[in-house]
Amino acid sequence: MRKNDDLFRLVSSLDRRELIAVNRELLKHNSSGKYRRIFRSIRSVGRAGNYVEEDIIKRAGCRNKNAFSVAKNYLYGNIVNILINLNTPASSDGKIKIQISFIDLMYKRTLYSKAYEQLKKTKRKAYISDNFLRLVEIIRLERNLVIELLPPAKKTRVILSLFEEEKTILAKINNISEYRCIEYQIRATISDAVSTGKKLSQKLLGFRKRSVLSSEKKAMSFAALASFYNTNSIISMYSGDIKNTYRFRKKLVEHIETRKDVKFENPTNYIVSLYNLIESCYEMLLPKEMINFIYKLRLFAERVSIPENSKLLSDLGCSKQELKYSLIKPDIDASEKVSKLLLAYLGEYKGKISGAEESECLYLIAVSYFLLNKYDDAAKLLNRIISSEKVNNGIFLINVKLLNILTQYQMNNIELVIYLVSSLNRTLSSVKLPGDFQTALSGFLKELIAAKDEQDHLYLRNRYMKVITGYYFNNKDHISRTAVSGWMKNK
Numbered sequence: 001m002r003k004n005d006d007l008f009r010l011v012s013s014l015d016r017r018e019l020i021a022v023n024r025e026l027l028k029h030n031s032s033g034k035y036r037r038i039f040r041s042i043r044s045v046g047r048a049g050n051y052v053e054e055d056i057i058k059r060a061g062c063r064n065k066n067a068f069s070v071a072k073n074y075l076y077g078n079i080v081n082i083l084i085n086l087n088t089p090a091s092s093d094g095k096i097k098i099q100i101s102f103i104d105l106m107y108k109r110t111l112y113s114k115a116y117e118q119l120k121k122t123k124r125k126a127y128i129s130d131n132f133l134r135l136v137e138i139i140r141l142e143r144n145l146v147i148e149l150l151p152p153a154k155k156t157r158v159i160l161s162l163f164e165e166e167k168t169i170l171a172k173i174n175n176i177s178e179y180r181c182i183e184y185q186i187r188a189t190i191s192d193a194v195s196t197g198k199k200l201s202q203k204l205l206g207f208r209k210r211s212v213l214s215s216e217k218k219a220m221s222f223a224a225l226a227s228f229y230n231t232n233s234i235i236s237m238y239s240g241d242i243k244n245t246y247r248f249r250k251k252l253v254e255h256i257e258t259r260k261d262v263k264f265e266n267p268t269n270y271i272v273s274l275y276n277l278i279e280s281c282y283e284m285l286l287p288k289e290m291i292n293f294i295y296k297l298r299l300f301a302e303r304v305s306i307p308e309n310s311k312l313l314s315d316l317g318c319s320k321q322e323l324k325y326s327l328i329k330p331d332i333d334a335s336e337k338v339s340k341l342l343l344a345y346l347g348e349y350k351g352k353i354s355g356a357e358e359s360e361c362l363y364l365i366a367v368s369y370f371l372l373n374k375y376d377d378a379a380k381l382l383n384r385i386i387s388s389e390k391v392n393n394g395i396f397l398i399n400v401k402l403l404n405i406l407t408q409y410q411m412n413n414i415e416l417v418i419y420l421v422s423s424l425n426r427t428l429s430s431v432k433l434p435g436d437f438q439t440a441l442s443g444f445l446k447e448l449i450a451a452k453d454e455q456d457h458l459y460l461r462n463r464y465m466k467v468i469t470g471y472y473f474n475n476k477d478h479i480s481r482t483a484v485s486g487w488m489k490n491k
Contacts, residue, residue, distance in 0.1 A: 007076045011042045018083060019043075025082045035075045038068075091265045092129045096122055100137055107141065112148045119145065129261055130222045132173050139166045175220040178212050179227030186234055201239045208235060222262070226255055233276070246280035253277050253293075267304040271297060275313055278321045285478065287325050294318050294325070312352060316345040316361070323364045327371070327479050335368040359385045363400055367483045370403060375410045382407060398424070399480045405445060406487055414449060421445045440467035 014022065026036045057068045099122040106115035119142055126135045139162055146158050186207055193200040212218045213232065219225035233248035253273050256263055263270050274297045281290035301314035319342040326334035342361055346353075362381045369378035382404040386397070405420045421442070444464040451457055465485070472481030 007072050007079075008042060010076065010079060011039065022079055022082050025078070034071065035078065038071060038075055039079075092125065092261055093131055093134065093265075096126050096129075096131055096134045099125075100134065100141070103138075103141055107144060112145055116142075116145045116149060132169050132176075132221070135169050136166060136173075139169070172220045172224070175212070175218075176224045176227065179219070179224055179231060182207060182210055182213065183227060183231045183234070186231065190234075190238055204235045204239050208232075222255075222259060226252060229255060230273075242280065242283045246277070246284050249273070249277040249280050263300075264304060267300070267306050268310045271301065271306065271310045271314055274300070275317055275321075278318075282321060282324050282328075282478070285328065287328055290321065291325050294322050308352075312349050316342065316349055316353065319345055320361055320364060323368065324479060327364065327367055327482055332371055336372055339365045339368040355388060359388060359396070359400075363396070363403075364479065366400075366403065366407075367479055370407060370483055371486065373410075375407045379404065379407045379411065399477065402441070403480070403483060406484070409448070417445075417449060421449075440464045444468065 022039065023036070026039060057065065099118065103115045103119050103122065106112075106118070119138060123135070123138050123142070125131075126138060143159055143162050146155060146162070150158060186204065189203055190200065193203070207213060212224075213228065216225065216228060219228045229248045229252035233245050233252065236242075236244035236248060253270075256270050256273060274293060278290055278293045278297065281287075281293060297314055298318055301311070306314070319338055323335060323338040323342055326332075326338055343365055346358060346361055362385055366378045366381040366385075369375070369381070382400055385400050386404065401420065401424050405417055405424065408417050408420060424441075424445075441464075444460060447460055448457075451460060469481050469485040472478070472484065
C-alpha cells in the first residue's frame, strides 16, 4: 500500500464522527470481521506514519495481494456510501415524496384502504412541515381514493370540502409567492440604484405600502412570515434604519428557531440569518447579545453538515465579529487571541473571499496590534491594505491611512509621517467628508509633529478630540473611534 492510495487518503481524512459511523456499519454488516481488520490496520498506519503492506494483509486474513486488492476496493466503496448517508440526511420533503409514490402505487393496485390509511399519516406530516406543494398532490390523491371508498351519499360533500381545502392551500402558496416577488423587486431596485447612483431610500420605503408588508397578520404561513421579516429587514438596512434592521433580523432568527425541521434541513439559511443579526448587534452596540449569538452560531455549525460557503461564514465571519466585540469593549487579551485565529483563517480561505472582506479582516487585526503596541506588525498589515488594488471604499481607506500615520508616529518615523499627512490631505480632498473633520484632522496631525511636551499634547487633544471622534461616532465606525480616541487620550 502506498501513501497516495485512495483508500489510505480516505481513511486518514475521517473525523471522529465519521470514524464512529464507519466502525458501527462495518460491525453491523461484516460478520467475518475482515474489512474491519483492514480498516483498523490502515488507521494504525496513519497514526504511526509508517507501514508494511504484508503485515496488513496478514492481519486482514487475505490469502494474497490480489485478494487484498479486491477487499480494498470493496471497503473503499463501502466507506464512501456510509459517508454519503451520514452527510446527506433525508429531508422531510424527500420522505413525504417517497410516501406519496407509495400511496400512488397502492392506489394503482386497488389497495384503497391501505392507501388511505397511509395518506392520512402523510398528510399530517405535510401539514406539520408546511409543505404546501406536496399537500396539493396529496389532496388530489385523496379525491381519487374518496371516489373509490365512500358511498355516493357522502362522496359529494367530502369532495367539495377537499376542493375548499385545496383552494386554501393554493392561497397560501400564492401568499408566499407575493412576498418572494416583492423581495426580488427590492433586490433589483437596490442593484439598479447601486449601478446608476440613484437615490434609494424613498423607493424602498414605497414597498412598505404594499398590502402584504403592512402587517405580520397578512402572512398566511411559516414561510410567508419568514419572508415578511426578511424583506422588511432589507428595506430597513438600505434605508439606514439600523434599529428596525436589528428588530426584523432578530424576529426572523426567533421565528426560524421555533421550527427545528426548518433550522436543520436548511442550515445555510439559519446561519446567514444569525450572522446578519450578529452584524446588527455590532451596529447597535450590543456586545453581550452579539457574543451570545456568535457562540450560538458556532455551536450550530459544529452540529450540522454545512457547505463550504457557510463554513467560511461561521469560521472567518464569526471570528471577525468576535474581534469587533473585543475591540469595542476593549478586551486586549481576547483581541490578541482572536487576531491570531482570524489571521490563520485568512490563510485557510485565501482565494475564496473578496478583496474587500480580506482588507476589513486585516484592518481589524491591525487595530488589535496597534492597541497591543505591536506597531511594526500593524504597519505591515496596513501597508498591505493600502497597496491592494481590490479596495474601492474611499472612507475605509482614509481610516486605514489615518491608523498607519499614527502607527508610524509611534515608531518615530517623523519624515514618513509628514509625507503621509500630505498624502492623506490629497485623499481627503477627493472624498466627500465633513469639512470640519478634514480641517481638524489635518491640523491635529501637523501640529502633533511639532509638539514638544506633554502640555502640547494635552492642548491638542482638548482642541481636536470632539470633532475627530465625533466623525467616527456619526458614521457608526466604532472600531476606528476606539483606536483613535484611545490613542489621543494617551498623548
